[in-house]
Amino acid sequence: MNADDALLALALDGASEKIRHRTHAWLARDGHALLGIHHPDYPPLLKRSPSPPQWLFVDGDASTLWHPGIAIVGTRLPTPDGRDNAREFAASFVQGGLCVTSGMAAGIDSAAHIGALDAKGPTVAVLGTGIDIAFPPGNRRLMERISQEGVVVSEYPPGTQGQTFTFPHRNRIVAGLSLGTLVIEAAYRSGALITARLAADAGREVFATPGSIRNPMARGCHRLLREGVTLVETPQEVLDALAPVATAFADDLRARLDVPTSSRIALQHSLPDMDVDTQRLWDAIGHDPTPMETLVMRTGLTAAKVASILLSMELGGRVVSQHGRVTRKSS
Template identity: 60%
Template structure:
């Protein structure tokens, strides 16, 4: 484990308000430097007395470090350039995210699909149908792993061979409800599970509204399928609207109590949708904004690859050898990630970021974990 990861775990463990800890990271060249700056610098960043004392003496539980060093486990802090760009823009972004699976998916254009834990049969089918189309069209399906609509959306995305992200209101290794432990494992293996809570943290009632802000913050828009008049899904929708994201709602029967929350959203200005294509069309321009942020993160645009299939472009970044090598390794026949890594010598993190930007630019398509050129 790196010194920065160890220091970031201590910052997580000290607790208290998140904003001063984010400010401390902004003022220094990473978590290790922030800790080395000492109590005076901590107070200057705004940490209160309890936080300063905790940061000086508390070591995080050994189980946190044990979780982090396991394969496929990641920790993204506020200081990290891989911290999701969209999440930075919400009112109260998390200090850090624990991620099981592929952290690059947190930069992928996503739509949140949320709703009641007790849907009607029709509501469950709507969630499955919409999520399956979103996944096949290239959008990541983001939800909260809860029973009902969330579960249906995650399952449909996986079955479609697409991407899905589950955001937890418990520790990263604590699936809730327990009945979704198998789904938790499947998403960690083929998508990403995310939590701001460290390993071992039990699910608590107050965690779930905070969880909902992350779902809304990672997504370009939020679709509410079915929701009662008082529903956690409405919190997600409100937080999405406050973050300037699109909010969509499905209409239902006036006799269905699980449609009342959606009707309330529609009266308040949410977009009424009847087909997945309406959501896709509304989110397409926003996805380009996210692509621009990813280009800045990678510090080099994808080369213009028009014309002869193996001829590099002449646009900015066209001489980047890593991009050239990865593009040359791609074929029109789908290739799994391990083959691309073997052909290029790139790391998984490097290749994932480049492939994601190629996918956003429409030059690469990914199906069932295999990548191929589109032209």
């Protein structure tokens, strides 16, 4: 039995024959994968969290999981202002270079995913059900869109129905994938506050937006603010707070992958400071926008390594990434 078979056997331990069959059929489709914690594409930030899952079922672009990101969470019953805030904050975050992660629940989660997608940015949906089950069912089209333009992940195999414990359990993945967590409208006791606590336990930043004292869905945020989390009123406040953390994370990735460590390198056409893999990727990037999958094919590098090197290049001002395509930055 090879490592992949052993991992699948572990992930399906105790599963019914129906789920086993469904899982094998799901994995046979393009864009579907099972990543173990020791796989080179497994997200490093999640691996450093207190209780990382031993495997992830992945539907979509796994390299998105390596992108520095922020979680946006909140109530399933937001006010119109709360829903608008989630969309607007998410759009600003992706425009500022972050990925938006959430749990694809109704309300704030869905608004955050939509805001990121509509701004042509990356988003990660973490499910509390099997990887092929949309919850709520009305989010089926949203889940399909995320899998095509971002990535959907779950630690539960296809066909697994959500249970009382699976949704709070998935919150540790939402928090673990992210540099920080923003809570936008939450009841005094809610799953969003669980995510915030898990983020704090993982040593990540936690932010909350204030609300009206007459809004019961603001009481959870006010509770967090009394406990000392950072109050924010604009997306830029979050971006400014996370900038040093994102830079440190990028530097650490570059060091681990032997990528040049300077994030402020003069743009030029011949780049002698590059290592072999970075130069190979640079040569593969044209002056016309190039999709990530094309760069992976041209270079022969893993998607995770291409993503990490591209992050270094973006920080260094060498390339621009828009709408999932990369191009050299004009001097």
